Amino acid sequence: KKECYGALVYDTEEKKNKAYIARATILATGGAGQLYKYSTNPDVATADGMAAAFRAGSSLVDMEFIQFHPTVLYSHDTQRFLISEAVRGEGGLLYNKKGERFMSKYHALEELAPRDVVSRAIVNECAQLGSEYVYLDMTVIPNVEKRFPNIFNTCLKRGIDIRKDYVPVSPAAHYTMGGIATNTKGETDIYGLYACGETACTGVHGANRLASNSLLDGIVFGQRIVDNAEEILYRRTIDKDEVFNSFEPSWVLKPHGHISPQEARPLLQTIMWENVGIIRDETSLKKANYMIENLYNDLAQGESIIDYYEIVNMLTVAKIVVQGALWRKESRGGHYRSDYPYRDDIHWAKHMSFTNC
Structure with a gap:
């Protein structure tokens, strides 16, 4: 040995x-x-x-x-900011470019499906509609700025107010x-x-x-x-x-x-x-x-x-x-x-x- x-x-x-x-x-x-x-x-x-x-x-x-996290803040940076799946756990919703919810087409648990399923669903929606990202709606979460202060502050610095704006997200490599x-x-x-x-x-x-x-x-x-x-x-x-x-x-x-x-x-x-x-x-x-x-x-x-x-x-x-x-x-x-x-x-x-x- x-x-x-x-x-x-x-x-x-x-x-x-x-x-x-x-x-x-x-x-x-x-x-x-x-x-x-x-x-x-x-x-x-x-x-x-x-x-x-x-x-x-x-x-x-x-x-x-290799695990890919489905909801990462879309930007032109190669290292991207992760938006926790706890957001979807508390009611966050995904919409495609047309403003349609789409996760029901891919899994019975919809937004609560496993990470790999959600990531593939986002890739498919983007490919079909010619988009580089989908939207994550956090406006439906009560007191979202207090529940997710780090996400709130990071998005706000980039001109996105998660209390009223949809957030552009796409997958990124996350874990080996x-x-x-x-x-x-x-x-x-x-x-x-x-x-x-x-x-x-x-x-x-x-x-x-x-x-x-x-x-x-x-x-x-x-x-x-x-x-x-x-x-x-x-x-x-x-x-x-x-x-x-x-x-x-x-x-x-x-x-x-x-x-x-x-x-x-x-x-x-x-x-x-x-x-x-x-x-x-x-x-x-x-x-x-x-x-x-x-x-x-x-x-x-x-x-x-x-x-x-x-x-x-x-x-x-x-x-x-x-x-x-x-x-x-x-x-x-x-x-x-x-x-x-x-x-x-x-x-x-x-x-x-x-x-x-």
């Missing part, structure tokens, strides 16, 4: 690599939301921990399951259900390496995370890692000289193309959004696979080593997301294929794991 002895990091101030030896190493680096053009995630959600663990030999599992495979102690399949939070995949979210369950995930498995790592700290010894003498970095810089990391990032995000997004099929996934491979081969190092590290991590994980989505010939949770629109428990009630052998 492979073992982890710490981390090799890049010091941005001193501009050099540094090695840190550790008996227990914990990855808590967030998800992969920045793989997509539109996301609720911060700019740093670039799948770095997932890619690093994969290169080191750890398994990534369930990577085809897959990640580094861990057990219920937070252990990966590399001894001494742990992962928790969105960068990990314990399986508790299945194919479609429920709202706020990721908070419990982080708290519970974060504590379990601490409890388990305490044991390793007492019983594990590491010979630093032996580690350094035998160390072979899995990261090798191979700048060989003409596309800079700054140019490659939005190209990748557009590829993923248009081909590996809310609705997928074999044609779009194969197209994405081809385009990502070409983008990787044309990549140059550029001036910023950090930007280069990030885009290589993003490309590494994007290829796995695409491959998982291509292989899973069914629809389940956050993974929807229009060419295989139904769930298939006979053939696909299982996880897919990717390992860098």
